[in-house]
Each structure stands twice: as C-alpha cells, then as structure tokens.
Amino acid sequence: MNMPPSILVVYAHPASHGSRVNRLMADAARSLAHVNVHDLYETYPDFDINVRHEQALLGKTDLIVFQHPILWYSMPSLLKEWLDVVLESGWAHGHGGNALHGKDFWLVATAGGSNEAYQAGGYHGREFSAFLPPFQQTAALCGMRWLPPYILHGAHRIDDATVARHVEGYVAQLADYPNWCGAATVHFPGFGQDWSGDTSPG
Helix, strand or coil: CCCCCCCEEEECCCCHCCCCHHHHHHHHHHCCCCEEEEEEEHCCCCCCCCCHHHHHHHHCCCEEEEECCCCCCCCHHHHHHHHHHHHHHHCCCCCCCCCCCCCEEEEEEECCCCCCCCCCCCCCCCCCHHEEEEHHHHHHHHHCCCCCCCCCCCCCCHHHHHHHHHHHHHHHHHHHHCCCCCCCCCCCCCCCCCCCCCCCCC
C-alpha cells in the first residue's frame, strides 16, 4: 500500500480569529489526514522560531504550502522572519544546502484587491503576477518546483458562495496532490554556488 504524500501547510495570518477566508481554508485543510497545518502565529507569538524543529518538519514533507493573506504585496512579517532564519545557507541553499531539493512549493494566498485592481492602469498598477518573483526565486534557489499559485482576489467583498467554492477547490487540490502538478521540472542551483554567486567553498 502506497503512503499518501506528506503536505505541510505553513499558515501565517496575524489575525486568524478575524479571518473570513483563510481560517476556513486552514480548518478545511486540517480535515485531511496527510496534511499538517502549521500555524506560525499560534506557535510563535513572540517570533522566537525553533529553527531545528521547523527544518525537521520541512525535511519530511513532499509539498510545502505557504498559505497567507497578501500584506503590502508580500507575506506577513512572521513568515518573512521564518524564511530568514529557517532557510539557512548550507541547509536550504548555498554550499551543501540541498535539504529542499526536489520538493514542491505551492503559494496559496488571498488578496483584498480585486482582479481588476491588479491590472495595468488599475489601482495597484500591475498584474498580480508582477509581485510573485520573490516567491518564485526563493523556490528556485532552494531547488523546489514552483506550482501554479492558488489566489483569491477581492477576499473582503466576495459573497459566501464564492468563498465556499474557493475553500472546496483548495481542499480538492490538497487531496488530489500530486496528480494535478504535471511532470517535475526543477532547475537546481549550480553545485557549490551560493546566493552571492560565489563558487568557492569559502
């Protein structure tokens, strides 16, 4: 009997109790036995992150999901701190840093602005995809496969039926992973090369 793939949802919402969409998504994801929803703000309210524990969680998962609201065109502050301290050079990237090579990465985010607002000439001036390169490059630097993001626009204004369909779609994709992901094509960083382009072991 094949074991189901392991999925870690790194969930970051600074006010989850007041969330309209993300809380429902996280609760629904918890219903799947092979999904671990890891609530960063609940675990680390003081921002004192246990790096070794986080690396152990990442090491035994197949799919890493970032689930969070978009704040200032990026991620919540605790998730950024988590990135800074957990994805260490020599572990996640750089010389000998191959712990995440071959894993899948999926960005799942909600945005308050509508899809029309994220267009050239719209309120935010650019398509939403223009704000994704830092996420994409982080995945690439760590040798992870970037999967098509699952984004909900207008999260503050959409009706309850649309929210329900979005939550159902999220759980359906988690349950069906990796069947919807296509063939794996991952471009690993050059061996022995770190983020600065230095090819010497240092």
